[in-house]
Amino acid sequence: MVAVDQGTTGTTVCVLDQSAHVVGRAQTEVTVTYPRPGWVEQDPEQLWGGVVATVSAALRAAGRAPADIAAVGITNQRETTVVWDRRTGRPVAPAIVWQDRRTSGACERLAAAGHGPEVAERTGLVLDPYFSGTKIAWLLADDPELARRAGRGELAFGTVDTWLIWRLTGGRTHVTDVTNASRTLLLDLADATWSAPMAELLGVPMELLAEVRPSSEVYAETDPASFLGVSVPVAAAVGDQQAALFAQACFAQGQAKNTYGTGSFVLLNTGPTPPPPREDGALLRTAAFQLAGEPVHYALEGAVLATGSAVQWLRDGLGVVGSAAETAQLAGSLSGNDGVYFVPALAGLGAPHWDPRARGTLVGLTRGTGRAHLARAVLESIAYRTRDIVEAMTAAGTPVTELRADGGAAANPWLMQFQADVLGIPVDVPDNLETTALGSGYLAGLATGVFPDRAALAGLRRTAARYEPALAPATRDSLYADWLRALDRSRDWAQD
Structure with a gap:
């Protein structure tokens, strides 16, 4: 199995065997830019290209070929926000990283208007620029044409897991898992479904949003033209911190x-x-x-x-x-x-x-x-x-x-x-500190039957x-x- 950990400053890929031992590993750095005080951005294309290159390097380190991959699991920096064109698959703006603080004023205005308790009740989160929802709203407010295109369903939003799955599957699959969705300010936590009232409050068109799925499930097969010439299951997506909780x-x-x-x-x-x-x-x-x-x-x-x-x-x-x-x-x-x-x-x-x-x-x-x-x-x-x-x-x-x-x-x-x-x-x-990558590998292994159950995984720690x-x-x-x-x-x- 290939466990992809796309993080804030780097992408790590671990190749796991059927006993969950790491038999190959590679890492590449990710460029983070700071165009203005409080702004933190990345290039979504670099994130995608880095994943493919790092998977290739990890497979070489393991002495394995792409055809040997049983499944791909993804874990990722969570609240980082990517918006792209559904037709071309190209990003319409830089990724706004979770550390970015440009929406502090918007969060303060929403809180001053008394929306904090409703946000906490529905989403489990607080009104803070950390989360994705106000980042999406800022992108649309900053460019009215993007807002019009979003309302027409021409654009797609995703946290990094969604962006990578879209690219892995050649643009056929627009999904996220429940852990990443729960970091957007847009998910009804109790129902694990998108909240129309929250989307309206933040000014985010529902047409932008991906389908919410479990963390461990076969979502689709990779597109050979996009991913190393092979069609293999994409079988897990999970936020990096939840992946670590699972691997621990x-x-x-x-x-x-x-x-x-x-x-x-x-x-x-x-x-x-x-x-x-x-x-x-x-x-x-x-x-x-x-x-x-x-x-x-x-x-x-x-x-x-x-x-x-x-x-x-x-x-x-x-x-x-x-x-x-x-x-x-x-x-x-x-x-x-x-x-x-x-x-x-x-x-x-x-x-x-x-x-x-x-x-x-x-x-x-x-x-x-x-x-x-x-x-x-x-x-x-x-x-x-x-x-x-x-x-x-x-x-x-x-x-x-x-x-x-x-x-x-x-x-x-x-x-x-x-x-x-x-x-x-x-x-x-x-003994293995790379628990974020391990967590995505474990979840992908459960979805594809490589691991029988959680009890078997607990014995690996x-x-x-x-x-x-x-x-x-x-x-x-x-x-x-x-x-x-x-x-x-x-x-x-x-x-x-």
Whole structure:
């Protein structure tokens, strides 16, 4: 099986054998552009071309041919928005990436008009520029001709999964899965169907939208003229964070994972009934996964918008470190943080605060502050932001007793130990950190009979490292109290 993970900064493809072992792997970088402050864009054609090239490279690494592919599974950056011409298949604008903040004003106007509670009730989400719906609306409002063409059914919208499936199948298949649909501000979460009232509220023509399908199902066959000369099943689509939840074998209600990537995403499985909305709106309610013939499983989610991107800023923006791995050694060279805190609000604050105007803040500096303090402050901020979300999950009535960790930063032993320390619960890291790709492969394998059931998949997960909390509760809570003070400074900036 070929498991495609199309992410924000790169595309990774893993070739899995029938025992779910990775027998071939390849990765290519993705260009991200920033044309104006707060704007984040990508070229949809580069996303598509990168997928085909990376699949080819992964097959070569595995010593396999395209004809050997049993199925293709796709996982993807979620809220990123692509609109294209149905006839030509060509994008009509750059992809607007999930990190883009250009619709902050529109979200604020909708909230001021009192629409926030209705949005939360119907979709499980909050009015934030993070999600796809206001991005689509912006594209149409910015170009009246696009709006007219959208209303005539000439254009198609998709998150990245939909865009890739369209291209894989030669433009024959316009589908999305329930997890990606649940990130658009346009899905009725309880019914798992598009919401006409939400589409009307945001100004999005229903003609743009794809058919909503389960995460694990054969949608179509690839078009040989488009994809390596072969016709093979496209059998899974799932948002990247839900893919990681699935690969971490969080199949039961109450199990939770955190993926440390460009951002961090804590998901807690809440079972086959949507969790009830809460007035504080701290956590998102989202679809977790759906197997063919089964009900949707749901999750609570907390999103941190800057994790790996904060380390990247430390490396590329400031030149404080030469590599991400260097941060662990620098952080460990200090016996404490000496009161230095960094709030990673480089793209606003996500859950549980949802403050798009908050700004990154560094506090507690003295003449003795050095590179090690900055590196430690950035790593600590990742752990503190995770605790923000876990605290909100506890307040929602579901305490987290173990956190399963994956993503690139899960390979940082200093961070993982500090994460366990500041949470006061164990952090369990699997032997394969590429859980987003694995999740799409597992779901494709279930749809095509390569894997018999979820129980078989649960047996494939193996722990590589387990971190037990070592800080005294009083020390843990004192550090966190100082973090909350720094957090308040970050949010005060927006009020000045």
